[in-house]
Amino acid sequence: MATSKAMLILSVLAMVLTGCKVTTSDSHHYPDSGGFVSGLFFDARDTGRHYPASAWSLTRYTEACRNEPLYFETHSGRVRVYGSPAYSETSFRAAASELERRIDGVLSRFQLRWSDFVEDRSAAAPYPRQVIGCLSPEVPRSEFVSASPAAVAFNPYYGQWPYEVGQIVTHEIVHFVQENLSRYDAVYSLLPHWFAEGQAIVVAGEPVAPVYQHYDYDPLWDVIPDDAANIPYRFEHYGLAYRYLEKANGALAMTVLLEMVQLLDWDGGFDGEISTGESRAFVEAFNSASLVDHQNNYLSFQRFRSDYHDLLNSSY
Known part of the structure; x- marks a missing residue:
């Protein structure tokens, strides 16, 4: 290597x-759910694809899905969102859609394609060929999204998502990409x-x-x-x-x-x-x-x- x-x-x-900068308004964002990317729900107890568990790659926000076997995976196979079955199907699909639609735009600003990112991503990161999401009750409405090297955590209540969804998610995906490109196995950000x-x-x-x-x-x-x-x-x-x-x-x-x-x-x-x-x-x-x-x-x-x-x- x-x-x-x-x-x-x-x-x-x-x-x-x-410590990330997030600015949200009191207005909520309700895009057409029919515009979400397609995919299927799975159970990690059947597939063996359990949520990452390493403390190296998680934060207190993204740790919330450690014991959640349910996940939604987009048809491209690039994005997987875990969470409790108590959350709506819409919340799973919305989070997966945001990650799927914005990752390529962020990578292009880094002068990378998806295949480049997969190759260059830290070898210590779990699921190097996927972007992992987590519907986390630990993420407050005021922050909405928070990234770690292993996963991007979303506030799980879709009805409370702000209008600035695109900009906020893009900001956090940048942190996700940064940490995956700059860390090999360091416990903290370098x-x-x-x-x-x-x-x-x-x-x-x-x-x-x-x-x-x-x-x-x-x-x-x-x-x-x-x-x-x-x-x-x-x-x-x-x-x-x-x-x-x-x-x-x-x-x-x-x-x-x-x-x-x-x-x-x-x-x-x-x-x-x-x-x-x-x-x-x-x-x-x-x-x-x-x-x-x-x-x-x-x-x-x-x-x-x-x-x-x-x-x-x-x-x-």
Whole structure:
């Protein structure tokens, strides 16, 4: 695996020489149920395809389906949604439809096809050829959807889904893809909070702060969610910081960066964090990915962090 992954990353590099933000309204979304993708219900006790159980790949939201054998699988075989039989058939079909319809659009922003994602996804992830969903009572209405490397959890009450369904689900699928591309077997995310959220915001088409307002917030200081100030517009600044990198380097370079993080996690020689809190795997991958600034000069992680405002200030 190490040799093939290293060759993949080196070849792609030669060609180019990822706490969530959710905003929902009080209005509800009721799309035509006749427009749902087709599929069938199954019982894992018959098929043997039980919901993932590894703590590596689940969160408290996605753990809710561990003991649920009922699942709905789309006819493509790419999406499977587990949940209690107490929830409506509509909820199963709606969640499966959202995952099935949006995964390709998200992957295209990562410059990937479905087959690429399956090949590049972490070897530690269960069901690498499927996107797993979970109807979870742990997901509050205010959040609606929450992703982990193994599954995407939905609030199970379809009647409470907000109008912003598409944007919210897209945002969470981005996190699902990020974690599958950047982790091999690390227990926790190796991506800084600002990077993970910024990429999800840009891909989902959510608001990004204007460049001239970059002094209003220091996004790169938010390495983990607990670092963040209680300021709603910080998410727009995460998007601004990520967009700067993608604009200067391209979306494919960002995907290569994630894959390099996974390779370093597999290697095992870059465990732990640096003094400012970022994972050593992310920082080493960033510095090895030949990223540049808006003037096409080499950009190390340390320079990006220390000179962030100067870089943004000179970019417009």
